Amino acid sequence: MHMHKFEKAWLIFGIGSLLVFLTVLGVSAFYLGNQPPSCLATIDPEKVDTTAPFNEPGLKKVEGKDWDYELVYVASAFSYSPAEVEIPYGAKVKIIATTKDVVHGFEVAGSNINMMLEPGYISEHVTTFDKTGEYLIVCNEYCGVGHHMMSSKIKVVE
């Protein structure tokens, strides 16, 4: 099988660029720790309300951890608990969320916080809120007739 020399050059350049690109992704993921949310912890979806920490949704100060606060969300058709939360500016927060019924999304619009909530699983994301303002949380995975009404609010305050 014969390959034109221009095609060889084109493919070497293309595959080379691809390797560079994948290396960047890999270094970011495994060296800098920028992995997508992939929490492996599970929960009984029927017992969310009585299982810690989901028995007390909301923001809680924690000591002795890599983050200052834990922010716990329980999603169910078609709302999040809590419906609104105030976070001090600059706080490092671990968001911990799950769903009581169907699959929901958890997206803080205008940020990189974006994860799927699936029944039986816990989803986590650690982030620092370093911009004040009001952020809208939307469900971005179809969950039923009220899907587009499902939202919550984060206020980052000084």
Place this chain on the structure above:
Amino acid sequence: MFYPSAKLKVDRRDGKLAMAHFFVAFTALAIGGLAGLLQTLVRSGKFELPAGIGYYQILTVHGVVLGLVLTTFFIMGFQIAATSKTSGTLTNKQRLAGWIGFWLMTAGTVLAAIMILLNEATVLYTFYAPLQAHALYYIGLTLVIVGSWIDGAAIIMKYAEWRRKNPGQPSPLLTFMSLVNTMMWIVATIGVASTVLFQLLPWSLGLVETVNIAVSRTLFWYFGHPLVYFWLLPAYMAWYVVIPKVIGGKIFSDSLARLSFILFLLFSIPVGFHHQLMEPGIDPAWKFLQVILTFLVVIPSLMTAFSLFATFESFGRSKGARGLFGWVKKLPWGDARFTVPFIGMVAFIPAGAGGIVNASHQMNQVVHNTIWVTGHFHLTVATSVVLTFFGVSYWLIPHLTGRTLTKAMNKLGIIQAVIWVIGMTFMSGSMHAAGLLGAPRRSSYSEYGGAAQALEWIPYQVAQAIGGSILFLGIILMLYIFINLAFFAPKGEQEFPVGEPADDAEKAPMVFENWKLWLGITVVLILFAYTIPFIDLIQNAPPGAKGYKLW
């Protein structure tokens, strides 16, 4: 290379089988296109659906009818015609398989459609368990899949027959390509068939109470990504083999075309995790492995881009073109059979770039489930693929019905593509932009309680409605051309263009026809990418999920 039947017309009986597929496909285009128009109008906030019809109901119609029905029927019809043309008329047995497959798919489509219309299956075509549809919806979609297997069996049998009769010869290129796509489809649909038959169907019938959500989603996306390559490869068939003949040039390289199809077979399937990057329960290292495998399709894509433009340039230079880009002027821009698919190729450049963003391990977090993704696949499948299918229809429909593409229809075809580009620029462009601002996909109109961020998205939604309306005009025009070519165009002979390779003397290596090897590697790659994370999902499974009907 020897193409024994390159001069023959597709047999009338095979033509009827292919046309049956196209009638369903274009009916789907009409219904799905109308649903799409209504969605963009609802999302603009200026229009409400009448008679209690739900937004998510028409969204389900749009996804099922265009994503599954239009594509599968068109592709099967096209591949049957292409195989019959290049490997000879189907035997009665092969044709019977084709008809059985066609009727099973049609019956399944009707069943699923009835359930959607009764509002018993507003779960979108991606299922979304534990939302639980009526069992007949799952049965309907199963029939579509099983029907497509039997339909595909006609192509596999014809290929086997050709190889038997021509020992030591590489199969005709279009047959080879149809076969690769059919096999890829069969391997991929095993995933969706498994989740439906072993999980969703027993659960919707009440035989089991709960279902493992993560397993179901993993099986679905094992199918969900190769599905997009199943749409794309027939477009590549037209680009590689048909377009060179339409412009009067040669296929750049027969062997490299085969190699790129084999690479698509290998790297299309073990990649579903890149749709599940934001999901819990899957170790990120396995996600990353599948991200790498996802990106390997860049290689055959680059090969394809090179071959196509090499064909165009060689042709232009053979007509005396000079300078770096002089060949561009020599291309037959007035010919819809060339120009319409060409626009599709160009659309694939931004479409592919967007796809690289989506599949990137980290960048996905910015766009996942935002309307950016919807904008993305309206460039890939709803522009590149669909415009190529339209371009194919302009010669294939009259070829099969014994009519010709008139000058007037040719011109309408080009106008249709221009309308499409304008509409899609508005719609897909504003979807990409709103997605970057965080606007979610698959969502009806909402002001989210007057949130400032949500208000920013609304002007983009108005732009989507403008684009959607222009696109709907394009659909009406396409249906008009289709009906003309099927029933009213003047009788005559319309060519089925099949290109010949430039490297005529060089026979394609027989290793490309070694299916034990290629299917073997395909299976090994799938097992490598999926076995351990899949066992993890089962062993560490949480209690199962009950069904919900929340619509």
